[in-house]
Each structure stands twice: as C-alpha cells, then as structure tokens.
Amino acid sequence: MARKSSTTAKVVVTLAAWTVGLLIFFPILWTILMSFHTEGDAIKQPWDMLTSPWTLESYAEVQTRSNYALHFYNSVVISLGSTVLALIIGIPSAWAMAFVPGPKTKDLLMWMLSTKMMPAVGVLIPMYLGFRNLHLLDSLTGLVAVMTLISLPIVIWMLYTYFKEIPGEILEAARMDGANLRSEIIYVLTPMALPGIASTMLLNVILAWNETFWTLQLTTHNAAPLTQFIASYSSPEGLFYAKLSAASTMAIAPILIMGWFSQKQLVRGLTFGAVK
C-alpha cells in the first residue's frame, strides 16, 4: 500500500518537475526555433511556424551585418577578466574575514551585500560621468573594472562561506610548519577551497557574461559584448524576430555549453550552505 502510493507520488513529482523545467526552458527553446526560420515565418502562428521550411538565413544575415567575433571576444575578456580580478581581490579578503574576523566583519559583509539591494540605475549618472571623465567609455578596461566591482560582493560572500568550512587547525598547522601568509593561501587554503573557488568562478563568469545594464550604458561598439550585439537587433518597427533570435542563440550558446559541462560544480556552488 505504502509502496503503491509512493510510486504514484513519484510519477506526480516527476511530471511536475518536467513541466516546470520545460516552462523555464521554453523561452530559450522558442528563441532557438525562431532563429531557424525566415522573418516572415517567425511571426506566424506557432504551428504554422514550426511546419514552415527551416533555414539558416537569419544566421547568415546576422553574420554579414555584425562582427560577431569582436563581440564574442569582448564578452570573453569582460567576463573572464572581471572574474579573475574579483577572485584575486576576493580570496585574500574572504580569507581575512573567515579566519581573522574583527568585531565589524559581519557588518562589513552585510554592507557589501547591501550594495546589491539598490537598482543599478540609481548610480548610472555618477558612473557614466566618471567613465566619461576618465575616458573609459566604450573601453574594455572600464568594463572589466566595473564588472569586477559588481562581482566582488557575491564573490567574497561565496568564498567566505566556503572558507568558513575549512578547519582553522589546518591553517594553524601550516603556520607551525613554517608557512607565511602567502604560502598558507597558495599551498593550503586555495587547494582545499578549490571546488568552492571553481563554482564561484563559474557562476561569476555566467553573471558577467549576461550582465546587460552596464554593458548597454557604457559601451557602443569597440568594447561592446554579446549583450550589446543582441540588443542591436531589437528594433521599434519592422521584422526582426528571427534575426534577434539568431543573435541571441549565438550569444548564449557558448555560456550554455560551458554551463552544461560544469553543471555539477555549478549546482554545488548554488546550493552551498543550503544543504550541509
């Protein structure tokens, strides 16, 4: 009896999970499907669109109109550059907060998180003017810097949580064994926290890859990443669904593939602390 009801429950849960999963995935799936049709077919009723002939026309169009390689390069530089910089600053910071906390460490952590509570547009004007005066508009240097700053609170929080899990005695043992602070971080702490650092890095690359607000505001062409490339296909009038979909598919494909291959690390990173 108990077994029968549990089987039913399993079926229900599985169905529900698949439904939710498909619902979440549906917009991406539809974007991919639209990208393989002509502009005319893309705005047809769903069934009519699916039965109309498939084509790579939109991809060809996007290729001729935009410099995908440049935007791809910019996205890679911005997301990897900012993540690496954020880790270089974040690892020692999180080390300090986890292992030599001061009386204000908790407040500091909360304050860092609070910067995420304000909408980005709130600081648009000072940021924009600052960028303009420093001649950083539409430059990769400027974008990497701003993305590093945006990433830091999340990076430090995640690393802090991972570091807290490492027994302090092991670091003390390293100190007794003659390790100075640098050796302690390089040879003991970092290798032990490597899974945590890896998931922090992956998550941050994805967040930086998809960051749209600042990339749209602070770049025009030279430093424009793939988010800007997608936005350039959105238009107030005319037919652009298929080309926009093709551009979106091309923009998300690299990160989707990376995410697929590293999903184990990512899930661990996202659920860390939730389940012990």
Added chain:
Amino acid sequence: MGQITLTAVRKSFGEVDVIPSIDLRIEEGEFVVFVGPSGCGKSTLLRLIAGLEDLTSGHITIDGTDATDLPPAKRGLAMVFQSYALYPHMTVRKNIMFPLKMAGMDLAAATKRADEAAKVLNLTNYMERKPGQLSGGQRQRVAIGRAIVREPKAFLFDEPLSNLDAALRVNMRQEITELHQELKTTMIYVTHDQVEAMTMADKIVVLNAGRIEQVGSPLVLYDNPANTFVAGFIGSPKMNLITGAEAAKMGATTIGVRPEHLEIVESGGWTGVVGLSEHLGSDTFLKVATDAVGTINVRAGGEIKLRHGDAVRLSPQAGKVHRFGADGKSMA
C-alpha cells in the same frame, strides 16, 4: 636545545582572564605534561607557547631568546593537533615534506628525510595515499612525522590521542614515549587524562582555572599532592577526600586517603556496607557506604570476594593519610 621559560604569562579573552599569571620553566629534553579539567587553560597555554595566540602580557623565551612576539613559524617548534590537521589534498609524503618545503630544503634532501621519518613511524607503505585513506592511528603517525622531520627545538602535543579508541591510545602513548626516549627533544603534551600524564611525563604541570596548582614528577604529585585539587585529580580511582569529625581528629579540615591505601580489617576502623563491587581480576574496586566518613572508594586485591550488601571494616594504612588545611593546602 629546547629550553622554554614562561615569565608572568597572562592571557585574557576580552574580560575573561583565562590565564591570570603563569611562571614556568621547561628544561631541555624534558617531557612535560599539562593536565587539568576541561577549560583549565592548558590548551591555551600550549597555543601561547606555539605562538598561535598572542600574550596579553608576560614573556616567553625559547633557548634564551625572547620569542614573545615571534610568529609560530619562527619559533622552531612543531605541533601535533587533536584533529591531526593533515592537509587533505596532499599525499602522506607531501604532508610530511611540507615543513621542509617551507624551509626551502632541496627536494632530494627533503625526500630522504621524509623517508627516514616514514620508516621510524611505519608509514613507508602509505606514502602515496591521501589522509582520507588512512585510519586514525595512521593519521596520527603522519602528523607526528610532519613534526619530527623539522627537527624542532620542542614538540607540542595538543590532546593528540583523544580521537583514538582505547586500545590504540595505549599503543600510541607508548610510541610517543619511545620517540621521546629516542629523540631526547623537549616535548610538551596537553591532556585531560591523568593516566596519560602519569605514564608519560617527566614533569606534570597540574592546571586549574588558568593557575598552576602543582608542578612535579608523577610520583611526587601522587605521594605529596600540594592541595585537595591535585589530590583529587591525580590517581585513579580518585583519592577519597574526607571532611568532618574524622578529619578534625587528625587536626585537619580535610583528609585524603587513596583507595589503594585503605585496608579491610577485622576490627576497628570505619564500618560500612559494600554498595558496588567491580571485579577486574587483578583488582577489585569497591564503593563502601560508611557511617563515619560517608561513601568511599576502595581498591582491593583481585582475590577479595565481597559483594553488594556485605558488611566491611576499613582502615587507612599508617602514614598514608594526607592532611589538608582550611585553605585546601597540604599540611604535610
């Protein structure tokens, strides 16, 4: 090498004085055990010597050099932790070689020294394993290996055997003692287990609430406890501490009689009834409820056949009664 002096060492955490003030001299090559109940400050004292905690005031000198403000790495001491604190991502070999790598020793020499240590500690077959693949006793050996390769001025042990099972603990206890006899290096060993203290130490430091109650060799502490705390702490089963009329008869506030110094007599003595009797074969432990001095513990020979409810008369052996004054101090 390995002479350590503590002068007026004080440690407080915020408002709490964990160690009010301690003066202690540890001689070269000595095996010193810090023993005391949980929270008495023994581990803190060890960590102060190691440099893992900063002194609130006072001085620590190692081999005549002021080490008060030296970082742990510069003190030339090695420590074995309760949790072993091995590096989980490194093999046994790399764990043992880590201090040598930090000291900048070249790889060939470091490997040679690690191999020698492994041989002494029976770890040769485990050198390529990670700590997670080892048993508790093997992990402890690796931790000791990591300490001995450095050839430190002194070894610090922080309750190193408390995570091991009883049988292994006895083995490791003997191994550490033998290691000390072989290396002749100063060792400071923290434990709450007075049996470990008695069996291993050249010198025992009994701590209570951050204060030294008594310093001496195991037998000095056993035969001449300075106060009721040491009397009750050293020795197993515990010394019987008796107050009241019987103590007053001997001109003391408290008298102490060890269970093994109580004799079962035919006449005279304190009358009582056996409450609990534990027959261990070699010994018999009795708990006897007496009229005169309350419940007391007795350690008798293995041949004693007394059982629950039997009447018995007990008398302390002549010259084996310890007398303590109102302040708890020995009146010897």
